[in-house]
């Protein structure tokens with residue numbers, strides 16, 4: 406098995422050959438990624454954990470890391486600020502802004518088909534511009550005049566459908582088309598702002614994002630740059646986040662959990678994500694989900710996928726399409742984007758919220774709660790929250806949970822308490838079969854009282870001895886054996902006799918998980 410570690414986490418893929426690396430060298434060089442560890446070869450299914458971070462960075466950790474790639478944090482200090490400023494700025498902009506629809510989706514899902522359809526079918530008055538971003542900048546650009554044309558010339562269509570970087574310019578037909586690798590090094594905000602400024606006829610924009618991009622970090626960066634922008638007119642406004650899902654490959658790709666690096670798709674040498682990571686995050690943080698290639702699956706399969714997507718994202722509009730044929734008004738100028746709403750959209754977040762709102766009791770979604778829940782049950786789709794006010798034993802967590810197959814689990818995400826790392830809240834997540842655990846922040850109870858955030862938004866109970874320390878992990882699956890997962894996790898909790906020892910004794914426990922700190 407190959408251990409991937411980087412950007413604060415390590416992953417083990419189940420299907421790889423064992424590698425043998427020295428544990429001492431594991432974290433010797435933070436730049437050296439994709440190394441491995443001896444315990445990796447003993448884990449059958451999933452493993453962990455995080456690359457080290459200096460102790461003095463821990464308190465700022467969630468905020469510091471929030472800007473790029475990771476979306477998991479209970480502490481979302483930046484979000485409400487962004488939201489407030491964004492709303493104020495948008496209202497101020499009024500009709501002078503340029504609404505931007507961002508389109509996500511894994512390679513081949515049908516993003517370009519959708520863009521092409523939008524260009525061909527949006528009203529001429531809309532002044533729709535389209536931008537296709539590659540990993541290094543603009544791959545192709547279609548914008549400006551006469552976007553009401555019913556179809557793109559075939560040459561343009563072909564080029565729009567290819568992702569060759571720096572494709573050659575082409576012009577002619579009903580719209581202007583240019584393409585280049587210009588924009589390399591520019592942010593998406595700068596690119597769309599430049600386009601909006603350069604072409605007064607462009608009144609709205611649709612942007613195809615690279616196949617491995619995920620919406621949340623892009624949105625954060627976009628809002629950051631909007632905040633810093635001096636301009637007052639023709640400023641890009643984030644309007645709708647769309648994710649295109651391939652009806653046929655979504656579930657198989659989640660289960661396969663291949664590494665982007667193995668497919669030559671990683672963004673850089675630090676990129677240790679799996680395809681499942683990308684797929685799930687693209688779905689969780691979207692305003693609209695388009696199940697494309699509906700013609701390739703049965704209506705029952707399409708409905709099943711719709712129910713799964715609903716579990717992963719509780720608020721997105723879900724549409725079905727063939728060749729991206731979606732009504733333009735559902736994706737353009739919808740004013741759907743809201744940072745605060747986006748943050749609450751993921752199913753795991755909703756599960757945790759509901760759990761605490763409903764009295765912090767183990768909550769089970771009963772099939773008779775509503776029609777959709779009953780249909781979910783028919784399809785074997787379920788979710789629950791695992792909660793406990795006891796720490797996990799690190800060795801048992803490794804041996805009795807992380808080494809096991811988790812039948813039917815599609816997604817788990819939340820926060821965990823490890824006995825041997827008593828003061829640090831771990832962030833837990835799986836997408837498909839790869840598990841990752843990373844340090845999220847100090848528990849509130851581990852901070853000096855004057856440094857506590859007082860954030861009680863999750864309505865968590867405060868244990869008189871352990872404070873906010875607990876296990877709180879949301880689980881979403883198809884044909885998932887809830888009792889088995891619960892029993893597995895329960896078996897990792899400290900027993901009464903172990904609880905007696907307290908944190909000092911727990912710190913001496915054998916902990917096979919990689920350190921979260923530099924030596």
Ligand SMILES: Nc1nc2c(ncn2[C@@H]2O[C@H](COP(=O)(O)OP(=O)(O)OP(=O)(O)O)[C@@H](O)[C@H]2O)c(=O)[nH]1
Nearest residue numbers: 512513514515516517518568616697698699727728
């Ligand atoms: N059967 C079927 N094929 C489709 C559908 N939508 C797109 N395709 C085909 O799927 C392939 C990929 O479609 P694209 O629109 O290029 O997908 P993409 O997401 O832009 O792909 P990348 O550019 O590689 O990221 C093309 O051959 C399309 O013709 C659909 O609804 N049904």
